[in-house]
Amino acid sequence: MAVILKTVNLHKHFGMVKAADNVNLTIQEGEVVGIVGSNGSGKTTLLNLVTGYLQPTSGEIWFRDRNITGLSPREVVALGIARSFQIPQLYTGLSVLENMLIAVSTRSGKSCDSWTPLHMNGWKEEAFNILRRFGFENDARQVVANLPEGGRKLLDVALSFVLKPQILLMDEPTSGVSGKEKSWVMDALLSALKEAGVTAVFVEHDMEIVEKYAERVIAFDNGRVIADGTVHEVLANPSVRQVVLGVE
């Protein structure tokens, strides 16, 4: 399998705080990778650095054969890297369908088109196809603010999915979601991503979810990678057990 994402000696310092401290990791194409760690361990910082939300203090980020260090979010998205957020970033006053149609028209490079109707048939058809894939077919007219947290999380990922990314970075896709909804969200997410051949990286606190869905796990502590391997290897690692799981 080819390497799709790589970080080399990546550092991000906020004053004295080292949010990323010499992070070296590689993600293979087609993998489902779980990132674990306690709060403030640098998981979200890593996602922010890769997607251009933050600029690294030093080090490099490579996407396939291209050095993407310092690129803006828009440039990163254009290459095929998409992300979802811990707090869903949606257009809350608009309907689910309108959120999706905006995403589809943007992907078509028509975000500044002032003439074509947004609800035109081609875009509508594509939007409904994606909504069906993520189980939103009955909620298309629902205003996003009225969706349950699980629905909003799923829609957040579905919007990124519209971009047809090669790799999708998800920040705590199940946080704030009820126990019952968690598996539903992850099943819907990963089946759609697998079907489309998208490499998936997700940050997660719930170890049951990590055990069930991740093929590989990377553990963080104080901005450093402290373990990297299969689920069982990482969860059996004494440092991970102590720092992440809180088990002596």
Add this chain to the structure above:
Amino acid sequence: MKRLEKVKVGYRVAIVVGLLLLVTAPLFVSNWIVFVVTLGCAKGMVVLGVVLLLRGGLISLGHGLYYAAGAYAAAFALNRWNIREIYLLIPLSLLAGGGMAALTGLLLRRYRGIFFAMLSLAFSMILYTVLFKFYDVTGGTDGMRIHLAKEGVPLFFYYLTLVLTMGVIYLGRRIIASPLGYMMQAVRYNEIRVEYMGASVGMVIYFTYVISGMLGGLGGGLVALNVGHVAPELAYWTACADFVFVAILGGANHVLAPFLGSIVFEFVKNYAFKFSPNTWQMTLGGILLLIIFFLPQGLWSLTETIERKVIQWQLSSKQ
């Protein structure tokens, strides 16, 4: 669904009746009312420009800039270059407004909230000062006269403004329903998501701003041709504030709302002046406060109230 269809038909009938009333108005109302409606429609275009930005959460306190640019472009073309062809003067006004917005928009697109509002106001006040101080070129406080000697000119301008208003309403509808129109709402709700969808927030605001400036220029040009005079006050902060005020008065939920708000505002202003010449601003303020108090979503929200009442009435009559 059937009820919704009926309501839609009701809307269409109301719009057609309104249009017929406007077309035939000169036959049964006095000239001053025709003139006030003409001004209301022309200024409604400027307000529509403000509303396009308002939908993106941007309050432009400087639309007097484009309004004045359009008005002065027509005045300059007529007085300095002797262009008397009205079908050239109007596009010139539109281009002047759009061109000015294309320049200022380069800077303004970077700002939000109060900074956007105040910077846009600052640009407008700069133009006001230029128009005020450069007497030899602009006529200073005296302004410039626009004289198009034609028989039946007021009526001609009324119908011209009406036709252009219809055109602007059609374009406005298309813009609001287009990706750009929705993107402006998206910008209001979540800029981060817009950027992470691969779109440029700056470009979305810039394009909308230029369109908005064009509408300002067009409205300004029409007002100048109707009134026959331009003065620096067109770019003064009170003129700018009027546009924002009317945008709130009419509402931002429908393309017709700015025109409704603008026509009502012109009438209220005129009647306030008629009945209380010394305290007309106070009367105007009081009436407008009442409207805002009882219709916080603007005058257009009345149509939504009527729609709800009609549906309720239909439901109760079936039972």
